[in-house]
Amino acid sequence: MSHSIQNVAVIGAGTMGAAIAALLANAGLPVTLLDAVPTSLTPEEAQQGLTLTSPQVRNRLVQAGFERMRQAKPPALVNEAAAGLITLGNTEDDFDRLAAADWIIEVIIEKLEAKRALLARLEAVRKPGSIVSSNTSGLPIASLAEGRSDDFKRHFLGTHFFNPPQILKLLEIIPTPDADSAVVETITRFAENVLGRGIVHCKDTPNFIGNRLFSPGNSFAIHYAFEHGYTIAEVDALTGPLLGRPKTATFRLQDLVGIDIAVHVAHNLYDLIPHDRHREVLRSPHMERVANELMARGWLGNKSKQGFYKQGQDAQGQRIFLVLNPATFEYEVAQMPRFEAVEAVGKIADLGQRLTALFDPRWQADRGAQLAWAVVSFDLAYAAACAQEIAYDLKSLDDAMRWGFAYEAGPFELWDRLGVAATAAKMEASGLVVAPWVKAMLAAGCPTFYRRENGQTTGFYDWDQQQYRNLP
Ligand SMILES: NC(=O)c1ccc[n+]([C@@H]2O[C@H](COP(=O)([O-])OP(=O)(O)OC[C@H]3O[C@@H](n4cnc5c(N)ncnc54)[C@H](O)[C@@H]3O)[C@@H](O)[C@H]2O)c1
Structure with a gap:
């Protein structure tokens, strides 16, 4: 059976969902973007006399996600017309709208039970032949569809976009053994030709391909550096453009991702790959010591304005970059590292x-x-x-x-x-x-x-x- 994709829906309007909705709208497709209904009022909403039945409260999460996406730098939307193609709603009042979608992408929180419950609800409303996919970063795709019908499973696959999708064109496509090859082919062609994605087909293994390679590699760099007494500035000077990699290198990237998130991803992967003899780097005692202390202090990276780096001022009030000394947890003025080689x-x-x-x-x-x-x-x-x-x-x-x-x-x-x-x-x-x-x-x-x-x-x-x- 061949499939045509004219109308799409994204569920979850957080960092990734809103950005994926923008990508689809940029390609000229009408997009329905839904998020959950809040379970409590904010103090401002209560003060305004709003209740949990007020439409603006019920759409608060989706609206906030949409607005955040509109502020994204570099921009996620190519123009205002694209913004106009996105219709917002919530997963209680607007769920039936999903019946119009040819492709529904699940982009909610990374929790197996929440995703499974959503897919069960989707099964009841999706139209025959429509395709459903999940943007999970690490949950096994086949396990998400457990309990669903054979027809649902034939139309279900993993579609893992990378953050931010307006810059990184990788789309990992993860078919399960039950997925219909025509479905996989449709999404592959559509994502390549209409969305401009670079497609990589992955086996349904922990963290798929990109993150499976990246996390141990990054953890190894940190482990080796701490074991051999390199400074943070030295590691970043050595593991960025010199090696053909972005300037965010090793520790700047940890700050960007969030140290708590990076540790969570490493621990998760560690548990999922007991057979992998390299996995010990994911729980390097050197990294654990430093990361635990940073997390205890709330120094989580860019989102808390300090992590491995922090901005400061010199005596003249000029902005300077300070870098963490992982032995003392003091910040020091970053010295330009020098290596003869x-x-x-x-x-x-x-x-x-x-x-x-x-x-x-x-x-x-x-x-x-x-x-x-x-x-x-x-x-x-x-x-x-x-x-x-x-x-x-x-x-x-x-x-x-x-x-x-x-x-x-x-x-x-x-x-x-x-x-x-x-x-x-x-x-x-x-x-x-x-x-x-x-x-x-x-x-x-x-x-x-x-x-x-x-x-x-x-x-x-x-x-x-x-x-x-x-x-x-
Ligand atoms: N952030 C990344 O860099 C990244 C990259 C690739 C994949 N992912 C994956 O994408 C998914 C979303 O990640 P994110 O970073 O956008 O998360 P996020 O926390 O920014 O957004 C999740 C959104 O889902 C909503 N939500 C939660 N439960 C819901 C439900 N039951 N129904 C409807 N909406 C619900 C939340 O309100 C929130 O707006 C996760 O599976 C994550 O693993 C994230």
């Missing part, structure tokens, strides 16, 4: 050449090069270790890191540029395990993850066929 290679524009130069044996005693190598080699080894568990092909991991985290190159693209066999040997010499399929690839006479012919990338290694497969 980084100064020597920093001007090399090409990422592969820059890192090849940085990882040259001549810099092996340089602390900057040491941390950079530790972080990159962990990420490459980890990506290879879990690739077959989480993805259908290696390219999905690269696309996820470029589109979802703004990395210049994904793990296998970077590994190719560093030289696969030589880097694998160096990783083993550093005590890392290189995944068997990578060794099988080299043994099969495939020296790189991607096949390049006449300066063009024409294919990538297919771990099932043990040979290159043409790019689509």
Whole structure:
């Protein structure tokens, strides 16, 4: 059966739901955006004589989410006409409106029972053939649809947008074994062609692809840094653009995400992957000590105006950036970190050449090069270790890191540029395990993850066929 998407609905008007509604409206689609009904009045509402039956109270949450989205920077909506395509409502008075939608996206709080209850209600109102998806970051997609009918399950899948969607174009699509392939194809084509998304199909495994790679990698960088006495400013100077990654690097990103949220995500993932021998980094005692103290003090990052960084003033009243000393919990004036190796290679524009130069044996005693190598080699080894568990092909991991985290190159693209066999040997010499399929690839006479012919990338290694497969 083919599906046509003309009318969409988003349930949950928080950070992600309102932004997803904007994305759909920007593409010219009418969108119904619903949120829950408040269970108590604010003091202002009570003072105005409003009650829980007043329409403006009942739509308070959706209205607030919509207004916050309109203030987003960079803007979430392309113009006023797009704003006009979004109709607001609540999940009690307006639930029947969902019957008109061809695609309904669930974007409510990350709680299994709340999502399941909502899907049960949706089953009763959705029109035949309509598609339902969840934006969950980590709950198993199949478990959300437990208890639903076979027809519902055929039309249900995970659609994981990245924050903020107006910047990050990754959309992870997670079909369950029950999902109809025509449904998956419809959402894939629509999201690619109409919403401009970069699509990655994922297996239904904990945190899917992007976040599964990112959380352990980030936790490892923090663990290694604290274990070896690097300052926060040093880590951020080394793990941003030098490695082809955004300026938010490691600790600035923790502040942006919120230290409490980052810890919650790491702990959640830890519990979900008991089979993963790298998972201990997610509960690094060094990070736990610092994060627990920061959380106890309420220093959660940007939302509480201090975390690993804080803005201050110098004696002349000029704005300066202060950085946390994780040993004393005092803030200190950030010094520009200096590493001889980084100064020597920093001007090399090409990422592969820059890192090849940085990882040259001549810099092996340089602390900057040491941390950079530790972080990159962990990420490459980890990506290879879990690739077959989480993805259908290696390219999905690269696309996820470029589109979802703004990395210049994904793990296998970077590994190719560093030289696969030589880097694998160096990783083993550093005590890392290189995944068997990578060794099988080299043994099969495939020296790189991607096949390049006449300066063009024409294919990538297919771990099932043990040979290159043409790019689509
Ligand atoms: N924030 C992110 O960076 C991000 C990124 C990707 C995916 N996600 C996922 O997207 C979902 C939403 O996350 P968020 O950050 O937008 O959360 P949020 O807390 O900003 O918003 C959640 C919204 O859902 C509403 N809500 C709660 N229960 C409801 C119900 N039963 N019916 C209707 N509305 C209800 C809340 O009032 C709130 O407006 C979660 O599953 C989360 O894991 C979040």
